[in-house]
Amino acid sequence: MFKVKKMVLALSLLLAFFINATAQSQSKEDACFRPGELWMDNTDTHVNAHGGGILVANGRYYWFGEHKSDTTSSAMVGVMCYSSSDLYNWKNEGIALSVVDDKNSDITRGCVLERPKVVYNKKTKKYVLWFHLELKGRGYNAARVGVAVSERVTGPYKFLRSYRPNPGIYPYNMSEEQKKMTLDIKDYRKSWTPEWYKAVADGLFVKRDLQSGQMSRDMTIYVDDDEKAYHIYASEDNLTLQIAELTDDYQGHTGKYIRVAPAGHNEAPAIFKKDGVYWMITSGCTGWDPNAARMFSSRSIWGPWTQHPNPCIGKDADKTFFSQSTYILPVQEKKDAFIFMADRWTPRHPSNARYIWLPIQFKDGIPFLKWMDKWDLTVFD
């Protein structure tokens, strides 16, 4: 009898030790980022929040992104929300903004709804979700921005409207000379010629779209230290980025906007600010295929913006490590800690697209990105 008791005790101790050991290794395993690998949420499913962005609210991180299905890149579900206290482990909070079955709605199921970003407005106490919207069945021609609001961070968000920003208004940094130029798209039937590039840089597409409002595709939203918010987006047939000021409630555009890198062909803008300098990382325009990242800086959101070399270094730097920028996250309670978030698209199986998160490093004050198979937040210490 005594022997049996002893054996049971020994077995229980062994079991307890085993459970403890696995628990430890599990939590240790989880407390890191593994760029490009499957990233499981609390339900053991790969996080489905592509082209996304992160908002900090009530002491938690909220990750919003495009829900991608297995077979199409169109929006069959909407915008997903996940939350986390440590950035490693994510809880599925469900659909923040749902597409609808009403065929007359701008956000009808099967539309293109990309690059969602949520910001919190202190005045209205509302969360505002902005996204790139393409109307169903019209390819990428609509080039609109969409906006939705909610009183709760996780939603449900109520869709307000979609439109092209700032109709009838010229960019703030377009010269008087450029405004007066007669640039007519009919005179530039052949694209990509030096004359065409010059015309695009001078505002050929700004003028073409003056009445309808400016095209708005890949986008992010940036809230500055003074609470002013800006919409940064690929405009003018993706040839030129624009930065537009949002109204005080963050639900509309004020009419003030600039052009950045005219005819430079940038998209996928992601931005952060350090020591009074705005840094913006973008990509070139090759659809779902990766290309070399670009980087710009400015001391004012209104420019002038200066272009720097590709911030990526080392192997596969010319392909941004096979990814495309989407957001730059300032890590809470760590000084000068920023995470570059990017997507490694897999258009044949969109939901399988992976996340490439890398710490932004600095050399002589200039940001750079280097591949890491595995890393954690202690890199910032």
Ligand code: GAL
């Ligand atoms: C990429 C863009 C993505 C998506 C894709 C569609 O250039 O960054 O968000 O729009 O094109 O081809």
